[in-house]
């Protein structure tokens with residue numbers, strides 16, 4: 415929008431013409447998007463289509479300076495609106511005009527534009543900011559991992575507030591351009607493809623692009639000294655991996671796992687359908703955490719994942735999320751089974767393919783491991799609650815639910831469902847109930863009872879009669895060969 419300087423009377427008249435409704439029709443956007451698990455996550459009143467992040471980072475001091483340009487469309491008449499952000503802000507402009515802003519709560523940036531915003535209009539928001547992400551702690555929790563040579567933003571369900579302002583909830587996905595200026599000799603890693611890289615006066619700029627809708631928690635930034643490897647798949651998809659130069663004894667095992675990315679992505683494409691994004695890869699920063707995360711196109715792996723040798727199973731898990739979690743995202747965080755049940759089941763399918771135990775054998779083993787009075791059965795994978803969002807039951811009982819589905823509909827229909835679902839909801843959001851309906855539609859069978867038993871009842875489901883004798887004594891079920899490697903990935907998500 416371009417406003418000319420007008421005489422006051424003319425300005426008043428044009429405002430009256432532009433805004434015929436009374437000012438009371440314009441109300442503040444909600445400070446949360448409406449997710450009962452995380453009431454302050456995301457915001458109401460607008461929908462973001464693109465983030466352009468122009469950043470400068472100094473590894474020696476952890477100072478991050480940024481200009482975020484956010485393109486959005488209003489979904490209501492807005493008198494003001496919120497972004498989610500934790501660092502100090504120095505200026506906000508809305509449609510090019512300076513706006514008032516105030517930080518409220520733990521992570522809310524409340525913005526009042528000079529003129530109210532009408533529903534259904536394009537809006538640009540520019541936020542200038544600076545701060546040390548390592549100094550930001552929210553409820554004792556941080557998503558910023560400071561390393562000896564830089565820092566990394568990767569966590570679930572929140573990480574964006576440590577490095578850019580956003581509508582921080584998977585319901586509002588957008589495309590990203592992330593441009594990072596770092597001292598020469600330091601590398602900056604983010605999602606998607608590396609569009610260009612250039613050096614000038616001692617600083618190097620990395621321009622990354624993620625050109626398909628991406629949830630804010632799946633955006634990642636890693637700055638440090640990395641060895642970046644590049645390759646392409648048979649289909650021409652760029653493969654970009656990055657390894658910290660300080661992985662020490664874990665370096666070989668990390669590379670021996672993540673260099674299988676191309677092969678794993680190819681196999682997953684056979685199971686889940688075409689790979690949904692413009693690039694694939696993974697990165698291992700020199701962090702002290704233990705988890706891995708499915709950051710879009712480029713999963714994050716902690717070095718500790720490889721402390722006992724290579725583990726391709728964790729690569730299978732994080733790449734499976736590119737379909738189940740990243741392309742098709744949760745509608746609300748209660749739908750976490752749509753992500754974790756399937757990523758776990760992909761590990762079982764990989765085991766089956768490698769001849770290290772079938773999914774059925776793994777399911778039998780999980781079932782036998784947990785007696786009826788084990789609290790494992792109290793967690794409902796279909797709605798685990800925020801405290802149990804990443805409980806083992808979401809993964810393992812989540813996998814049992816899929817094995818029960820496979821047994822109920824048969825292999826052909828089961829794999830048709832696994833492949834059809836990511837296409838049916840590509841780049842969107844879906845609920846657990848949507849999957850149940852989809853499975854019923856494809857199979858032509860009533861399945862609500864089956865999913866209720868495996869996802870929602872806080873008791874150990876009865877084993878099918880034929881299996882009862884075998885499963886009553888846990889000792890009768892042999893441990894599948896792949897079990898230990900899969901179990902070693904059980905800390906892949908979690909706040910640590």
Ligand SMILES: [Zn+2]
Pocket residue numbers: 708731735753754757906907
């Ligand atoms: Zn996962």
